[in-house]
Amino acid sequence: MSMFEGLKFRKVSSPIHDLDPRVKFFYVIAMFAVAVMYMELLPLIVLFLIQVPLVTMAKVTKQWIKSMRGAAFFASIIFFTNFIFSYLYQGQQALPSILEYSMAMTLRFIVLVESFSIFFLTTSPDHLGLALEKSHVPYEFCFAFTTAVRFVPVLAEEAQTIMDAQKARGLELEKGNILKRVRNYIPILIPLIVNAIRRSLELAEAMESRAWGATKNRTNLYELKLRRGDYILALLTVVMLVLAVYARWHIPIPRIMEIFPWKASR
Amino acid sequence: MIEVKNVHFTYPSGVEALQGVSLKIRNGEFVAIMGQNGAGKTTLVKHFNGLLKPSKGNVLVDGMDTRDVSVATLARKVGFVFQNPDHQLFSETVEEEIAFALRNFGFKENVIKRRVTWALNLLGLTQYRKTSPFMLSGGERKRVALASVLAWNPKILILDEPTIGQDYGQKEKLRQFILQMKAQKKTVVIVTHDVEFVAECNPRVVLMSNGKIVADGEARKILTSPEILEKAAIIPPEISRVFLELSEFGFPTNVIDVYEAGEIILDFWEAKNREHV
């Protein structure tokens, strides 16, 4: 739960929230590409650190820390599998470099989560829908998409209430063998699904009684427009991409243990 | 007996829904918890069967700390009917729905059958025995939810908004039923906004506002004190409002019962007539 909590949009006003979702998405993709390009620890540390100012600028530090904490579990799995397998493969003498390699792989994952978390924490579903519309996706799909995103927290909350209601009738979820445990979830899934269907029918009725789809040419109250901040972020992203590609091919990247020799001497 | 000792509760989202609540509910008591939307009523009663555990303080049910026992164990003692029946109905037939909890508690098949029949009868649902609960009306679904909890005959019964969507006949039946529970020394706690219903039942009223208890006493006293009620966004029952308006003519201000009100008016009228003769 806590990991999703760290990806849930919060309405705050900040320069990052005001950015165009398309530019932010471009940024996330660029981050992704750069993170995948490097296997060395040093550039990944840089990637991690340059995103921190964005987080503080967006005033979402608390939620961001939550998402990082949620990612910690998966991160530790990635670290240990990498470590164990390269240890088995390369043997003991390369221990420091194995350690650095596993850390780099872990950090790569963390950088990805970090940029996705910034994106989802600062982009409202409405903006996302608008961006889809601008990208010529049919309006029906955009609407379905934003509605789905909207209802995720509602569903999560409802699932909790249903669980409470069934526990109050003596249901014990963690009882019995595997098969029984799966079956224990039926009293929770059925009301959840029935309510979701009922709600969607009601939503459809409510929308139709408010003349949804009555006019062919829809206009929006809020128009997405590229502003100065968007151009700055786009430019910075392009610069980062170019630098990263250049550095990849032309600059040998030192290992951390070469920079700090006391570690290497062990 | 339920003892709530200086309980604080904060939801993961950071809302402090209970801010130091202390309350003692004795066996056989009938308590109505009232207060505006978001006052923390549902949050408080969810502590009574251990669904929520206090962030600070303790809740004891018959001397057991709710932190030490599972919800399923407590549920045998504390029946809880949720606000919205759609959060619990899932079976193919009403009969199965009612039997669900009985199976969870490990009752024998013949006992289950007897209890289901008893509960169906009690709430006037016998004709729907084989119907799917999803085909019933809102008020009927609410009654199925109630029946499914009453079936195991818990010692303490908690009803969250039991009168919503019920017609007068059903409300009256509910009232009779609660009185019956009281006669059997069972504890009943209702959470409600229905002032008229509370006035008719005359229970102990616990008034909540912003996560705190602001008043606690018999309905007759609390429901006729506009200053207290205002804090919890409630107005007195209609009959009390009439009597409050008439107080300058020497009428008592603490009337909540319609029959009693009728008697008082008749007495007053007769006294007036005698004066004129």
Ligand SMILES: Nc1ncnc2c1ncn2[C@@H]1O[C@H](COP(=O)(O)OP(=O)(O)OP(=O)(O)O)[C@@H](O)[C@H]1O
């Ligand atoms: N699952 C939850 N997560 C976070 N906050 C919650 C949750 N449930 C309730 N709250 C908050 O806790 C406070 C008390 O809510 P509660 O449901 O106890 O009120 P209530 O008195 O039962 O209101 P109502 O009369 O509307 O049923 C409210 O401010 C509400 O927003």
Ligand SMILES: [Mg+2]
């Ligand atoms: Mg409530």
